[in-house]
Amino acid sequence: MNDLVRILLVEDNPGDADLTRDTLESGRLNAEISLVIDGEQAVAYMSRKHPYENVERPDLVLLDLNLPKKNGQEVLAEIKRHVSLCSIPVVILTSSDAERDIVNSYQLGANCYVTKPVGLDAYQAVVRAVEDFWFSVVKLP
Amino acid sequence: MLMINRERRMVLVNRAAENLFGYGRDELVGQPIEMLVPQRYRDSHPQHVQGFLSQPKARAMGAGRELFGQRKDGSEVPIEIGLNPIVTPDGLFTLASIIDITERQRAQQRFRLVVEAAPNAMLMIDLQRRINLVNRKTEDLFGYHRDELLGHPIEMLVPQRYRESHPVLVDGFLAQPKVRAMGAGRELFGQRKDGTEVQIEIGLNPIETAEGLCTLASIIDVTERKRAEQRFRLVVEAAPNAMLMIDGARNITLVNQRTEDLFGYDRNDLLGQPIETLVPERFRERHPAFVQAFSADPQARPMGAGRELFGRRRDGTEIPIEIGLNPIETPEGAFTLAAIIDISERKRAEAAHERLAAIVEYSEDAIISKTPDGRIVSWNRGAEQLFGYGAEEAIGQPVFMLVPERLVEEEQRLLDQIQRDERLNHFETIRRRKDGSEVDVSVRLSPIRNAAGDVIGESAIMRDITELKRRDTELQRSNAELEQFAYVASHDLQEPLRMVANYTELLAQRYRGKLDDKADKYIHYASDGARRMQRLVADLLAYSRVGSQGKPLVPVDANAALGGVLESLQALVRNAGAQVEFDALPVVMADEVQLRQLFQNLISNAIKFRAEAAPRIVVKAASAGDRWQFSVSDNGIGLDMQHAPRIFQMFQRLHELGRYEGSGIGLAIAKRIVERHGGSIGVDSQLGRGTTFFFSLKRVPKGES
Numbered sequence: 001m002n003d004l005v006r007i008l009l010v011e012d013n014p015g016d017a018d019l020t021r022d023t024l025e026s027g028r029l030n031a032e033i034s035l036v037i038d039g040e041q042a043v044a045y046m047s048r049k050h051p052y053e054n055v056e057r058p059d060l061v062l063l064d065l066n067l068p069k070k071n072g073q074e075v076l077a078e079i080k081r082h083v084s085l086c087s088i089p090v091v092i093l094t095s096s097d098a099e100r101d102i103v104n105s106y107q108l109g110a111n112c113y114v115t116k117p118v119g120l121d122a123y124q125a126v127v128r129a130v131e132d133f134w135f136s137v138v139k140l141p
Numbered sequence: 142m143l144m145i146n147r148e149r150r151m152v153l154v155n156r157a158a159e160n161l162f163g164y165g166r167d168e169l170v171g172q173p174i175e176m177l178v179p180q181r182y183r184d185s186h187p188q189h190v191q192g193f194l195s196q197p198k199a200r201a202m203g204a205g206r207e208l209f210g211q212r213k214d215g216s217e218v219p220i221e222i223g224l225n226p227i228v229t230p231d232g233l234f235t236l237a238s239i240i241d242i243t244e245r246q247r248a249q250q251r252f253r254l255v256v257e258a259a260p261n262a263m264l265m266i267d268l269q270r271r272i273n274l275v276n277r278k279t280e281d282l283f284g285y286h287r288d289e290l291l292g293h294p295i296e297m298l299v300p301q302r303y304r305e306s307h308p309v310l311v312d313g314f315l316a317q318p319k320v321r322a323m324g325a326g327r328e329l330f331g332q333r334k335d336g337t338e339v340q341i342e343i344g345l346n347p348i349e350t351a352e353g354l355c356t357l358a359s360i361i362d363v364t365e366r367k368r369a370e371q372r373f374r375l376v377v378e379a380a381p382n383a384m385l386m387i388d389g390a391r392n393i394t395l396v397n398q399r400t401e402d403l404f405g406y407d408r409n410d411l412l413g414q415p416i417e418t419l420v421p422e423r424f425r426e427r428h429p430a431f432v433q434a435f436s437a438d439p440q441a442r443p444m445g446a447g448r449e450l451f452g453r454r455r456d457g458t459e460i461p462i463e464i465g466l467n468p469i470e471t472p473e474g475a476f477t478l479a480a481i482i483d484i485s486e487r488k489r490a491e492a493a494h495e496r497l498a499a500i501v502e503y504s505e506d507a508i509i510s511k512t513p514d515g516r517i518v519s520w521n522r523g524a525e526q527l528f529g530y531g532a533e534e535a536i537g538q539p540v541f542m543l544v545p546e547r548l549v550e551e552e553q554r555l556l557d558q559i560q561r562d563e564r565l566n567h568f569e570t571i572r573r574r575k576d577g578s579e580v581d582v583s584v585r586l587s588p589i590r591n592a593a594g595d596v597i598g599e600s601a602i603m604r605d606i607t608e609l610k611r612r613d614t615e616l617q618r619s620n621a622e623l624e625q626f627a628y629v630a631s632h633d634l635q636e637p638l639r640m641v642a643n644y645t646e647l648l649a650q651r652y653r654g655k656l657d658d659k660a661d662k663y664i665h666y667a668s669d670g671a672r673r674m675q676r677l678v679a680d681l682l683a684y685s686r687v688g689s690q691g692k693p694l695v696p697v698d699a700n701a702a703l704g705g706v707l708e709s710l711q712a713l714v715r716n717a718g719a720q721v722e723f724d725a726l727p728v729v730m731a732d733e734v735q736l737r738q739l740f741q742n743l744i745s746n747a748i749k750f751r752a753e754a755a756p757r758i759v760v761k762a763a764s765a766g767d768r769w770q771f772s773v774s775d776n777g778i779g780l781d782m783q784h785a786p787r788i789f790q791m792f793q794r795l796h797e798l799g800r801y802e803g804s805g806i807g808l809a810i811a812k813r814i815v816e817r818h819g820g821s822i823g824v825d826s827q828l829g830r831g832t833t834f835f836f837s838l839k840r841v842p843k844g845e846s
Binding site: 119120 | 635636639640642643644646647650672675679
């Protein structure tokens with residue numbers, strides 16, 4: 001059994017959330033997936049504000065851009081502004097492939113930007129690749 | 142009067158005789174008559190008296206000789222003497238009636254002097270047609286000395302061929318002697334001493350003289366005048382217009398070649414004919430009155446006083462003409478010279494001009510013209526309607542009165558630009574009406590040139606494009622909305638579609654073989670349909686992006702664009718064993734991303750629809766005016782040209798589903814890209830032989846690189 005890895009999934013689309021969770025959980029890592037479904041929840045979760053006072057800090061954030069209440073870029077900006085949070089890798093996982101969104105996200109400190117691919121196989125492949133890369137290839141603090 | 146006796150002594154004198162000779166009666170009576178005879182005749186005088194007495198009968202003395210008396214003071218006086226024998230019981234006496242003819246002689250002398258000094262040749266003949274007076278001019282004219290003429294018959298000056306008939310003519314004159322021109326219009330000739338002839342005119346005057354009725358002839362050498370007439374005829378003949386002359390009886394007396402040409406008559410058919418021959422029937426009756434009116438006030442002027450005039454040709458057709466009239470005075474009377482201009486051409490030109498003017502006048506477009514310094518010269522109804530100014534208000538005004546003040550500077554700049562570059566002559570702008578309101582117009586300017594090609598002004602054709610603008614704006618808005626709609630729709634459709642697709646696939650992954658065969662089949666249909674729909678949505682998105690995500694056109698090297706495409710298609714090309722050839726391609730105005738997509742679509746299309754043989758694709762470009770015409774040819778399966786229009790439509794496919802991959806968007810996108818670039822796309826193909834796609838792209842304008 002591998003070490004436990006904690007992933008925060010910020011996704012308002014339950015279908016995508018389930019698919020991502022399903023893919024991650026069926027992978028070879030021992031992943032613990034937490035799901036929040038809007039921007040405010042994401043920010044509260046990360047800063048352990050109510051009702052998330054007792055959660056563990058995630059090792060990786062999978063962040064959708066198109067979110068209710070607070071959009072993904074605002075969430076990203078808050079995470080990266082926070083000294084204690086900014087070292088946590090944030091992967092943007094979104095259906096947008098607009099140039100503007102991509103550039104903006106990297107400027108705000110996104111660690112990588114992935115467009116949700118069309119087709120189940122591709123989707124699963126991408127999610128696995130992200131998982132592999134961040135937990136097998138690179139060294140995290 | 143005085144009377145002498147046989148001894149020639151005066152026996153009786155009267156008061157008149159005293160006065161005439163200056164003697165008193167006492168000094169004369171009883172003295173010989175010779176005391177009154179000048180010395181030089183005295184010796185011979187008694188003989189004459191004797192002669193009379195031998196045959197005494199009343200008669201004039203002197204037998205034509207000139208007689209003189211001698212006065213007491215010794216001076217002489219010219220006299221005429223009538224003699225009468227008077228028989229009395231005291232014997233035979235002679236009564237002499239003496240007339241002082243000093244005055245008459247003076248008058249004769251004056252007459253001779255006048256004749257001598259006359260500017261014309263003058264001569265006089267007596268009843269026997271003998272010449273009894275000539276002047277210096279006569280000598281000059283005929284070359285004879287007067288001594289050779291005086292006393293000779295007038296016929297010596299008449300050419301041989303007329304001599305015989307001449308005396309009859311003279312008798313005719315003498316039978317009715319009155320002042321008149323000789324010859325009654327015939328040409329007269331005189332014969333000189335050297336035998337040559339001279340054309341003359343002769344005026345005749347009957348003159349009573351002491352010697353009886355004489356005829357004074359005044360002779361004019363008309364050689365010069367005849368020459369002038371000849372010159373006149375030549376000038377008329379050579380005149381560039383038809384010319385003819387009529388006499389007082391309206392008969393044609395002269396025509397030139399042009400007249401023959403114009404009316405289709407030979408001159409011999411016209412000369413002597415009334416002028417009405419050339420007048421259309423419907424005017425003939427009134428014509429003589431017009432001629433008469435002209436004769437009453439003859440002065441050079443155009444005929445017809447503004448009415449339209451017509452001539453009638455020999456073949457009955459009519460021609461519009463203009464006529465200038467000139468009265469001509471000649472010795473034969475008053476003539477009228479008419480210069481006739483065929484104005485058929487001008488009439489036709491006028492008619493054409495009027496048509497053009499009417500087209501301009503009634504055009505719905507405002508059509509105005511202006512001088513080079515910008516003053517309005519013409520103003521049609523369309524302009525009245527568009528701007529609200531009447532022609533009389535607008536003409537002469539500066540054309541800038543139609544330009545809103547804030548646009549004047551810009552307008553001036555534009556006009557300057559147009560003067561530099563004649564191609565830019567069409568633009569859209571705003572104009573101001575008389576009431577101050579503004580109107581959107583399209584303006585087309587053209588220089589107006591004279592026959593020499595110099596610019597003498599400018600015309601502007603303006604059209605109210607308010608409605609056009611409104612529709613244009615509406616269209617743009619609706620296009621943008623549609624584009625936005627397509628983009629948003631396809632974008633937002635993707636999200637739920639992804640759900641359908643992903644979960645049907647997940648179903649397939651997880652439950653294939655675990656349910657029954659039907660379930661497997663249903664899951665397959667659902668996921669296949671979702672996949673296809675995903676593809677359609679993605680294509681729709683790509684299609685809508687051609688408009689919504691397009692970038693401005695800039696110069697792009699087509700070689701680089703095509704090179705980039707071939708690089709990204711490397712695997713496809715290699716796997717198909719395809720060969721792509723292209724010449725050096727030009728730089729064109731394009732959105733590089735879209736140009737690449739265009740090449741990519743056409744080349745991948747060519748590979749997709751390949752025949753059995755290895756694909757061979759040729760890309761070329763040829764210059765075509767302000768465009769470059771590109772062609773992408775392949776040796777693929779080709780298509781039936783009857784389907785050609787369909788292939789550029791969205792989602793139209795010529796082949797059944799599954800035979801060839803793709804939704805049928807590639808060529809629709811290609812068409813959209815070309816059209817967005819201001820070009821056009823077309824196809825030429827033969828089933829089984831290959832296909833060539835053509836498309837045009839704009840050249841890089843001069844001065845831009």
